Structure formats: C-alpha cells, structure tokens
Amino acid sequence: MKKNIQIATLGGGCFWCTEAVFQEVKGVEKVISGYAGGNVPGKxxxxxxxxxxxxxxxxxxxTFDANCISFEDILVIFMTTHNPTTLNQQGxxxxxxxxxxxxxxxETQKIIAVEVIKQLQAYFNxxxxxxxxxxxxxxxxxxxxQNYYKENTQQGYCSYVIEPKLATLRKLHADKLK
Structure with a gap:
C-alpha cells in the first residue's frame, strides 16, 4: 500500500520526552526535536x-504514515503522555x-486538534x-x-522524567507501539 506521509508539530514540555514517546509509535517514520513559535529573528x-x-x-x-496511524491518534497519545493542564510547565x-x-x-489538523481536546477534557480534572x-x-x-533518550538512557533525567512517560505510553497505547 502506498504511504500517506504527513507531519505533526507538537510541544509537550522538554522535547527529549516527546521525542522518546513518538519514536516508539507504529507508523511514525521520523521524529526531529526543534523549536517553533518564537518572536525573535534568526535560528x-x-x-x-x-x-x-x-x-x-x-x-x-x-513524520508519520497516516495509513498506519491517524493524526487524531497522534494527538491522543500526545495529550495522554504529558500534562496538558499546566500552563508553561511540565513537572x-x-x-x-x-x-x-x-x-x-x-485547517483539517486544526479542526481535529480542537475536537480531540474537547473529547479528552472529560478525563482531566x-x-x-x-x-x-x-x-x-x-x-x-x-x-x-536529536535521539536524546536512546543515546543517554543512563542520565538521571531520562530515568526520572522520560521513563515514566514511556511507561504511560506502553500502558495506555500498547496497540499503537512498534
């Protein structure tokens, strides 16, 4: 089957955490850590x-294959592996x-994002x-x-912050893992 390659850009605290989560998801082709949304010129x-x-x-x-995993599923994983209720903070x-x-x-991604947040709100206090x-x-x-967790698994941050997020991913989304 021909691939349907799409791109999602998400921020959920430290990019080392979100990168590690999505590297384990079936249908994800590539994950790149980076920066977006600023107001100063230059890189x-x-x-x-x-x-x-x-x-x-x-x-x-x-970068994901939408024939394998939907943008909606990407967002559900994202919203359930970080705390979307704390303003400008993760842990x-x-x-x-x-x-x-x-x-x-x-615009389709925007509509899906609004809908996913609306649906998930009931699960958060x-x-x-x-x-x-x-x-x-x-x-x-x-x-x-790039590829921080895989190359630094012995670091304290990886053990105390990233591994619990990976445990949540494995518990809630086992059917979506590679």
Missing part, C-alpha cells in the same frame, strides 16, 4: 530557548518554552490549556538534542 540556539526570552517552544516534528520544567502546544499544518496555533517556522535543534 535560535538551545541556550537562547532555555532563557525563556525568545518565545519559542521546545517541539518535535513527527519541574517551567517557562513558555515548555508549553503544551499543537502547531497545525492544515483541570482545564486543558494546550495552545493550538498555525505552524510558524520550525527550526531543527542542535544534533546533541
């Missing part, structure tokens, strides 16, 4: 992003660079604050931030 650096002053969010860009990571955001590529915005320029992060 930002990780150090600049961490300052919180550029307005960029840490995001991932997912101990605080600042606008860690905001929950869906950068849509098409607090209001979902995930931003839904058109995709601005996406900047690929530096090489040391």
């Amino acid at each position: 930002p650096t990780y150090r600049e992003i961490c300052s919180g002053l550029t307005g960029h969010a840490e995001v991932i860009q997912i 101990a990571d605080r600042g606008t660079q860690y905001r929950s955001v869906i950068f849509y590529h098409t 607090d209001k979902i604050v995930t931003e839904i915005s058109p995709l601005p320029i996406f900047y690929e992060a530096e090489q040391e931030h």
